[in-house]
Amino acid sequence: MKILITGGTGKLGRELIRVFPNSIHPTRHEMDITNYETVNSIISREKPEIIIHTAALTGIRQCEENKELAWKTNVIGTENLIKACKSYVPDCYFVHISTACVFYGDKGNYVETDIPYPKNFYSLTKLLSEFIVMYSGLNKWLIIRTNFVAREKWPYPKAFIDRFGTYLFADEVAQAIKDLIEKGLTGMVHVHGNEKLSMYELAKITTPDVQPMTLNEYSGPPLTIDMSLRSIRIKPYQLRKSL
Numbered sequence: 455m456k457i458l459i460t461g462g463t464g465k466l467g468r469e470l471i472r473v474f475p476n477s478i479h480p481t482r483h484e485m486d487i488t489n490y491e492t493v494n495s496i497i498s499r500e501k502p503e504i505i506i507h508t509a510a511l512t513g514i515r516q517c518e519e520n521k522e523l524a525w526k527t528n529v530i531g532t533e534n535l536i537k538a539c540k541s542y543v544p545d546c547y548f549v550h551i552s553t554a555c556v557f558y559g560d561k562g563n564y565v566e567t568d569i570p571y572p573k574n575f576y577s578l579t580k581l582l583s584e585f586i587v588m589y590s591g592l593n594k595w596l597i598i599r600t601n602f603v604a605r606e607k608w609p610y611p612k613a614f615i616d617r618f619g620t621y622l623f624a625d626e627v628a629q630a631i632k633d634l635i636e637k638g639l640t641g642m643v644h645v646h647g648n649e650k651l652s653m654y655e656l657a658k659i660t661t662p663d664v665q666p667m668t669l670n671e672y673s674g675p676p677l678t679i680d681m682s683l684r685s686i687r688i689k690p691y692q693l694r695k696s697l
Contacts, residue, residue, distance in 0.1 A: 458502035460487060460535070461509030465604040466551065469628035470506055478502065482509075487531030490538070497538035504547045504635060507535055510580070512553075517576035518675040528579035529586070536590045547594045548587060549635065554601040554619060554646075556581040559678025562618060562650070565686050566599075566642045574675045584642075596634065600645040601681050602627045605697065606660060612667035613657035619681040620646035621656050622693055630691050639687075646683035647693035659695050 461467040462479030471479050478500055485496045487509050510528050511517055517524035532550070539546050557564045558571040572578040587595050605623040622630070622645070630645045657664040669677065684690075 455504060456500065456502045457504040457506065458496070458500060459506045459508065460485070461507070464508055464510075465624045466508045466602065466627055469624045470508065470631065472625075473628045473632050474506075477506075487534055488526040490534045493534040494538045494541070497535070498542045501543050502546060503543070504549065505535065505539065506549045506551070506631065506635075507532065508551045510551070510583075512576065514555075514574055514576045514677065515674050517579065518574060521575055524575060524579050528576075529582050532583040532586045536586055536592065539592060540590065544591075545593050547596070547635065547638075548590070548592050549596045549598065549631065550583065550587045551631075552584050552597050552599045553577070553580050554599055554644075554681040554683050555678050556584065556599065557678065557681070559680050562680030562682035563684050564644070564682070565684050566644055567686065573678055576675075577678070588642075594638075594640055596640050597642045598631065598634070598645050599642070599683060600627050600630075601683065603656065608657040608661035608664045610664075612665045612671075613652075613654040614669060614672075615652050615654040615666045616668050617653045617677065617679055617681070618650050619653070619656075620648070620650055620683050620690065622647045622691055626691055626694065634688075641687075643687050644683040644685040645688070646685065646690055648690040649693065650682045651693075660697065 457477040459479040555577040556570040601619045
């Protein structure tokens with residue numbers, strides 16, 4: 455089974471390459487998803503049977519400050535992949551990684567049938583990329599909404615005590631993706647952990663000396679407050695709290 459992974463240098467992409475060691479995972483230089491010619495070249499040559507699309511611009515502040523790059527990467531990049539797939543591999547299994555942030559984040563426990571309501575530009579681009587996949591005309595697609603961090607030192611000195619999610623670590627999401635691909639699941643699905651945690655509680659798992667902060671201390675683009683997910687299709691995954 456020939457698998458192509460986009461975003462192989464990202465947190466999730468690195469874990470997916472471990473899970474699928476024989477996958478094709480071109481670098482950004484080899485396949486810039488914002489450039490249709492490079493996407494067309496790789497897809498037409500490799501003709502993958504499965505594509506796992508993780509490449510995205512995910513920084514909320516970065517997306518807000520550079521909307522053009524966010525649009526090119528998250529929206530046009532997805533369009534380019536879909537266009538090439540329809541030309542060369544219309545029967546491929548297209549797995550698109552989305553985010554819990556497509557929801558407004560005021561109530562939490564969002565399920566697959568809840569109505570999205572993006573709160574910032576990053577969330578908007580990810581929701582639009584979902585629609586591109588949904589209405590692509592491809593024969594087999596799966597959109598996975600999830601919320602994860604790398605199992606490594608927290609990248610900031612502080613973490614919010616008043617932002618919440620049903621988080622997983624990237625290695626757990628990679629394994630979940632493998633499980634769902636093996637089951638041949640299609641449509642929309644939420645991949646989430648088995649408990650709701652604050653970002654601070656999550657950060658402390660890998661970084662015991664991380665300091666707490668509240669949203670009152672934050673200044674920047676609007677943030678989702680409760681990103682917790684539930685699924686009406688699959689069971690939650692276990693968040694492993696040991697390193």
